[in-house]
Amino acid sequence: MVVLVAFLAPRGARADHYSGGSITYECLGGNFFEITLDLYLDCSGAALTAQSLQLSNDCGVSFSLTNLPLVLTEEVSQICPSSLANSTCNGGTLQGVRHYQFVTTVFLSPCNDWTIAWNICCRNAVQNLVGTQGMYLEATVNNLGGVCDNSPVIADNSLPFVCVNDPVVYSPGISDPDGNTMQFALISAQFAAPAPTNIGYQSGFTAAAPIPGIVLDPNTGQLSFTPTVTGSYVVVMEVTTYNASGVPIGTMMRDFLFVVQNCVTTPPVTSGLTNSTNGFIVSAGAIEVCDGLPFCVDIPFTDADPGSSIVLTTNATTLLPGATFTVTGSNPVVGRLCWTPDPAYSPANIFITADDNSCPVPNQASTSVLITVVQPPAIPPDAGTNGTTSACPGSPPVPLFPILGGGPDLGGVWTDPNGVIHNGVFTPPGDPFGIYTYAVGNGCQNDQATVTVSATGGQDPGTDGSLNLCANGAAVALITGLGGTPQAGGTWAGPSAVVGGMYDPVTMLPGAYVHTVPGVGPCPAVSATVTVSETAAPNAGANGTLAICSSGASTSLFARLGGTPGTGGAWSGPSAVVGGNYDPSTMAPGVYTYTVTGTAPCTNATATVTVTENTLPNAGTNGTLTICSNGASTSLFARLGGTPAAGGAWSGPSAVVGGNYDPATMAPGGYTYTVTGTAPCTNATATVTVTENAAPNAGTNGTLTICSNGA
Known part of the structure; x- marks a missing residue:
């Protein structure tokens, strides 16, 4: 590897606008491989430089490929079409991203450990790494003994922009064209110094947790988290592929940014797979189906913004020949996937994106669904018989499996009363009372039994929840912020006195409001908490007027607003407004609107200045x-x-x-x-x-x- 170290010496050109990238490969036969380098650049940075790859193996071969052919340049900014002209890629102010793709063909002599590497000196400044180190990418492949394998491919060709304080569900849409098993992991960002070296992380961040609270599904690559601070965060995902015998074949990595920003609207969310016909849902993002037995499954999305119209896109019909994907509704919207399973395309990791069409930056959510084609089990599955139990809302956790009758098989899947995957341990007060379902088997044959959990005292305060309200919003019922099925009639206590169970952001203080239901019989009083937060309302001031002479000087529109308007808003009206001023020599009178963007759940605030122009009197000349x-x-x-x-x-x-x-x-x-x-x-x-x-x-x-x- 000594020669490889020399190859990895940093190049001289500075490129602090590199935001992510990946290396993939396709086997063409005869040990020839087509290698693809995908790079994502912030359009506000310097120009793209020539790119090179370094290749080496443990069999003693090392060489480099310089001046890679550039085959694709495209803008992939997460910006709605009507605002795309205002991206930094087009000379505007909205953050823009451009995708560059380089493709070359190379002969790789047979060896069990080829490494294909790329590096650059400097990456974008981010919140979770120490300094602005360089970027290093690699992919590995084993082509010994005539193995002709392709790397996984990535469906998502952009960088995700997400909303602060809103749950994020994101999948890069990585699938393996050969049907190999994939395992996903979060690894350290790296740079070449000159050998590949892990980059240090800021306090509170690690390679495995580059964003606090992030959760990775190791089988699908789906990421879930709720960001709490705006900024840019590097995430590096490594994918290892295994053949049918469980032997590793190769790896690839994707280095990319999450851009966390303030949003006016909220992104779509999904609860995962539901309503399956002839399929066995094993998790929120995985389903087993039987060879040759047609199945369907629903993937629903909702958006808290009632005006949002959600658009779904997927690669399912490409990865699954003969599959159909039909969409019903707009908000909520349901995508229904149907297919006649063929083991030749199993396992398949399909990708679905939900876009709410917001402008200028649309909110998106993406999810992966792992579809595995199976054969009938050797022994018919047995989920046991139905059982019942009761518990006080504040009692210790109750394992549900022992409550089933008969002799249920181990290793099944539990779902709660809402159809959401559950761990099989009823834990009050967080878990709702109701019917819990246990299922065993697979997509060819399965069995179900239920455990009905009721409240001993009939008490149900609900489960802890939260409300995020606009500071000038209307009063809302605190009980709507609780989860589960809270009963009415409880008492409320919190930072402000609660009247009628309502929270009024205009007169009350945010904080923890506790809902308490009195004890019944042996069950003590139980409570659940709603944590109320308030978002400052935007202030555009009050409407104003401007009477101006047709020959008058340019005048500030902002100064004509009443009240105490916030700065940084935008003006619109009969003429384009430059610098917030009205110039009678170049502009038309009328109503000019000042808009201050709100942060969800607050809507935008607007106020107007009505401009009238009076004609200059003319007495002629002497x-x-x-x-x-x-x-x-x-x-x-x-x-x-x-x-x-x-x-x-x-x-x-x-x-x-x-x-x-x-x-x-x-x-x-x-x-x-x-x-x-x-x-x-x-x-x-x-x-x-x-x-x-x-x-x-x-x-x-x-x-x-x-x-x-x-x-």
């Missing part, structure tokens, strides 16, 4: 009038330049009647024409300067009588 002192009365208005508006008023050395200047009665000088403006426009004036020239005087007519010879 003029002159030269008139003879004995001239006729003349219009002053006609002597103004420009296009003066009618209806103004004249003032000057003499009173002006009818807008005329009469030299016989008026004194020359400056006569001012004033057109009154409508606030905030000021009055407009123009002046006509009148000059009078003295009229010549020839006197009056006379007569002269003279003698013809007079002097």
Whole structure:
């Protein structure tokens, strides 16, 4: 491996915008393999550099492949189509991601341990790793003895954006085209220094728990968690494949980011598989089906936002020839998968994505379903006979298996009264009272029996739950935040006095509110808690008005809002708003709306500024009038330049009647024409300067009588 260490020396080009990647391979026969390198880059970073792969084995062979052919470039930003133009990939501000795919073909001499590796010096800055270390990816393959195996393939070609404080269900949709068994694990992020080296994790994070509370299904690769802090978090998943004899064949890894952000709406959720016909549900994400016996199973999704319309997509019909996937409803929505099982395609790990069509960033949930084709069991299964028991709501845990009658087989699957997979131990008060079902067997033949659990005292305070309310929202019944089937009539206690079982976020304090049901007979009083949290409501202020002169200066719309509006909102209206200002020279008057985005469950807040423009008055331009002192009365208005508006008023050395200047009665000088403006426009004036020239005087007519010879 010495040569490999040399190959892994960091390259010089800095690339701190790399957000994830993977290496996969396809066997073409004759020990030729097509190798695919998929990289995901933050569009706000530097340009893509040339890529290389390093290959080595324990049989003494090492070499590198440089300048890999780039065959695909695509934007995979989790942004709705109408907002895609505003991603950073297109010069906008919304976080964008671009997918680059490199493909090459290589001959691998037979060996039981080939390693295909890639590395880069620097990755995106994230919350859970120490520093901004590099990134290292690898895949391994065993092609000794003519083995021609393909690596698993990944259906999800993007990076998941998820909502803070909302449950996340995510699957990368990894399946094995050869039907090999896959096992998933979370491993440390790595970099080349120059050998592959684990990266340190910040306090509170580990390779196995890169996000606190994360749970991995080792059979399907599905991840579940509830993020509590916004930011970007690296998760590295390794997949090991095994042949039918349980011998490892190869590995591949996917390094990717979860981007946790504030959301206005909530993502879809699923309770897992339900309502199966001719199938045996062994977990929320796995089902066994019988060879050749047609089956169907439902995968439901719901969204707490009633206005959401959920769209489902799947690769099931690609992985399962002849399968159908029908969708009913929009919220809730149910995807129904039907197929006639064929062991040639087993096990199959199918992938289903639910998208709520929110904008600009849609909320998504994805789930994996592991389908295994089985043969009838050698011995008919026996789930025993039905049993009953009772317990106080606060009693110790009760194992359910011993309550079954007969001789039930071990290793079956329990479901609770809601059809959710259960561990088979009734634990009050968290578990609901009701009928618990035990099933054994497989998809070809199975048997069921039930245990009915009732409350000894008839008490049921419900199970602990939570309510997240908007700080200015309507009052809600606290009992709706409890799980299970809480009975009415209990008492409430908490940080604020509770009236009528209601919580009013406007007048009450958040915190733990305890619902207590009085004791009955031997059972003591029992309680369950609703933890109430409040999300600050957005404040867009109160509606306002702006009256502006058509020639006025650019003016702040924000300053015209009433109340105490929050900053950082967005303006919309008849014209595009730049810098939050209204400019009468370039914009149209009307209603301009200010929107402050709310964080779920708060909706957006809006307020408006109604803009009216008053036309600037026009008195024309200054003029002159030269008139003879004995001239006729003349219009002053006609002597103004420009296009003066009618209806103004004249003032000057003499009173002006009818807008005329009469030299016989008026004194020359400056006569001012004033057109009154409508606030905030000021009055407009123009002046006509009148000059009078003295009229010549020839006197009056006379007569002269003279003698013809007079002097």
